[in-house]
Amino acid sequence: MSAILSLHDVSKSFGALTVTDSVTFDVPEGQALGIIGPNGAGKSTLFNLITGNLAADAGRIEYLGRDVTRTPPMQRCLSGIGRSFQIPQPFDRLTVFENLLVAATHGRGLPERAVEEDCAAILERTELIAAANRPAGTLSLLQRKRLELARAMATRPKLLLLDEIAGGLTEGECVALVDTIRAIHREGVTIIWIEHVIHALTRVVERLLVLDFGKVIGIGEPDAIMASKEVREIYLGIEI
Amino acid sequence: MAGASYTVTTRTRASQIAALVAAILLIVAIALPTFASRSLIQDMFFILTMLTLAQFWNLLAGYGGLVSVGQQAFVGFGAYMLFGSAILWGVDPVAGLLLAGVFALVLAVPTAFFAFRLQGPYFAIGTWVVAEVVRLSVAQWKAVGGGTGTSLPRDARDLMWGVQWIERTLDLRASAARDVLAYWLALALAVATIGGIYWFLRTKRGLALAALRDNVQAARSVGVDSDRMRWIVFLVAAFGTGIAGGLIFLQNGRISPDSAFSVIDWTAFVIFIVVIGGIGTIEGPIIGVLVFFALQTLLADFGSWYLMVLGGLGIAVMLFAPGGLWGLVSDKTGLRLFPIQRRLERRGDGSPDEIE
Numbered sequence: 001m002s003a004i005l006s007l008h009d010v011s012k013s014f015g016a017l018t019v020t021d022s023v024t025f026d027v028p029e030g031q032a033l034g035i036i037g038p039n040g041a042g043k044s045t046l047f048n049l050i051t052g053n054l055a056a057d058a059g060r061i062e063y064l065g066r067d068v069t070r071t072p073p074m075q076r077c078l079s080g081i082g083r084s085f086q087i088p089q090p091f092d093r094l095t096v097f098e099n100l101l102v103a104a105t106h107g108r109g110l111p112e113r114a115v116e117e118d119c120a121a122i123l124e125r126t127e128l129i130a131a132a133n134r135p136a137g138t139l140s141l142l143q144r145k146r147l148e149l150a151r152a153m154a155t156r157p158k159l160l161l162l163d164e165i166a167g168g169l170t171e172g173e174c175v176a177l178v179d180t181i182r183a184i185h186r187e188g189v190t191i192i193w194i195e196h197v198i199h200a201l202t203r204v205v206e207r208l209l210v211l212d213f214g215k216v217i218g219i220g221e222p223d224a225i226m227a228s229k230e231v232r233e234i235y236l237g238i239e240i
Numbered sequence: 241m242a243g244a245s246y247t248v249t250t251r252t253r254a255s256q257i258a259a260l261v262a263a264i265l266l267i268v269a270i271a272l273p274t275f276a277s278r279s280l281i282q283d284m285f286f287i288l289t290m291l292t293l294a295q296f297w298n299l300l301a302g303y304g305g306l307v308s309v310g311q312q313a314f315v316g317f318g319a320y321m322l323f324g325s326a327i328l329w330g331v332d333p334v335a336g337l338l339l340a341g342v343f344a345l346v347l348a349v350p351t352a353f354f355a356f357r358l359q360g361p362y363f364a365i366g367t368w369v370v371a372e373v374v375r376l377s378v379a380q381w382k383a384v385g386g387g388t389g390t391s392l393p394r395d396a397r398d399l400m401w402g403v404q405w406i407e408r409t410l411d412l413r414a415s416a417a418r419d420v421l422a423y424w425l426a427l428a429l430a431v432a433t434i435g436g437i438y439w440f441l442r443t444k445r446g447l448a449l450a451a452l453r454d455n456v457q458a459a460r461s462v463g464v465d466s467d468r469m470r471w472i473v474f475l476v477a478a479f480g481t482g483i484a485g486g487l488i489f490l491q492n493g494r495i496s497p498d499s500a501f502s503v504i505d506w507t508a509f510v511i512f513i514v515v516i517g518g519i520g521t522i523e524g525p526i527i528g529v530l531v532f533f534a535l536q537t538l539l540a541d542f543g544s545w546y547l548m549v550l551g552g553l554g555i556a557v558m559l560f561a562p563g564g565l566w567g568l569v570s571d572k573t574g575l576r577l578f579p580i581q582r583r584l585e586r587r588g589d590g591s592p593d594e595i596e
Contacts, residue, residue, distance in 0.1 A: 101447060
């Protein structure tokens with residue numbers, strides 16, 4: 001399988017603080033990759049570099065074999081990179097349905113008529129259909145998380161980036177959301193998922209990447225990664 | 241659940257009634273000069289032109305997030321171009337209105353290049369600076385009276401397209417006929433502005449504009465071209481504001497740099513109208529301009545107290561009702577006269593309670 005996304009020595013600093021330090025990794029098409037690491041490890045920054053919300057200081061990002069290091073976020077979205085935000089960022093005054101319509105029409109360059117049914121189908125699937133006409137600002141946390149997922153799905157991404165989508169949910173809510181994500185992954189969507197809720201993550205991902213102080217300190221099979229001494233020390237803070 | 245079919249609609253019952261009422265009001269407004277006094281026509285002209293300016297400022301700030309305090313640049317520049325083209329080239333002032341819009345549009349291009357580099361309050365101040373620069377430059381233009389200003393030439397005024405026809409048909413003196421013509425033009429401009437903005441907001445681009453209003457970062461990440469949207473909104477607002485400026489001074493008959501580029505008249509009052517009525521809605525500026533006109537009439541004898549009351553009221557609304565007066569009404573009643581919300585409904589059976 002060829003890589004849908006490759007990062008080569010990608011770095012980003014804010015002033016003297018290096019938040020992404022020579023990060024290199026590949027994501028094969030169709031894979032689900034989990035990213036873990038302590039708070040402040042640079043996980044969300046890495047997402048912002050991949051989506052183009054931040055510009056890399058050095059290194060190269062390739063998507064579908066093309067160099068997209070300097071491509072603006074809008075074009076990356078059009079070429080199939082969809083994302084959810086760690087803190088849900090709905091369009092508050094638009095309805096849930098309209099939130100999806102914006103993403104589907106602009107993220108795919110299609111007229112409204114052509115995407116209405118698809119948006120309704122995504123709302124059914126993410127269990128938001130009953131709230132379709134409510135302003136997104138009135139949603140509960142679970143619904144906002146679902147909306148993040150649904151809106152990213154509405155752009156019909158090839159590569160879906162999920163940023164702590166299970167964070168703050170109850171166990172039951174989390175299980176239902178994970179089932180939806182698994183179903184999306186089974187349809188062939190490549191997923192990169194940042195998550196602190198490890199057991200949710202390991203139900204979906206085939207590979208885990210550990211980030212600490214902006215550096216990749218491990219990548220591989222989830223079981224092997226979670227068992228490694230280095231990861232347990234750094235990530236879990238446990239001296240063994 | 242799966243396989244259910246849906247339809248999308250924007251209409252509400254209130255909007256259908258509102259459309260009917262608007263149609264009747266429009267007919268009355270068109271016929272108004274046949275039975276109303278000249279002072280009422282002048283008041284209506286003032287209300288309609290302020291409404292037009294407010295709608296464009298609302299489009300800029302309420303939807304586009306572009307809080308400009310330099311719209312007087314386009315009012316003044318448009319108006320001066322109307323006077324200049326009438327004086328120098330003998331262009332009919334009614335045709336000059338279009339020129340006013342086009343010149344304002346041309347001015348907007350370099351203004352945007354400069355101002356779009358600035359964020360938030362810097363953008364606001366930047367636009368104001370541009371307006372001052374344009375005012376000072378125009379004050380050097382001797383052909384239109386320099387710093388003291390000038391009047392529209394008598395020929396241009398009295399032989400303007402339509403004036404003589406109105407004189408004959410409504411049996412009016414030339415000055416009253418000019419007011420009627422200006423009023424009809426203001427009515428057409430206000431209706432076209434509201435209609436145009438309403439149409440735009442119902443398109444795919446309008447939806448993107450609303451998304452940008454709510455969250456710029458999220459809008460960009462779902463493929464919205466934020467730069468392009470800002471350009472569209474800024475240029476359209478400049479064009480419309482330029483025409484409105486031309487019309488205001490066509491009716492006035494006299495222009496000076498201080499009146500044409502007044503930040504109080506063409507921006508501060510306009511912001512007041514939009515904020516008090518309800519920013520980010522089409523209904524807001526309509527309510528706002530009526531409140532503004534009522535206050536101006538009531539407080540006309542109180543001099544500077546009038547401005548203090550306006551300011552106090554503006555602050556009170558911002559603190560206690562950020563959605564403006566229309567926001568209070570629509571929150572309580574769910575009423576929308578210009579619905580742009582796309583509602584998803586199940587096809588066939590009308591089971592509206594299934595979808596909130």
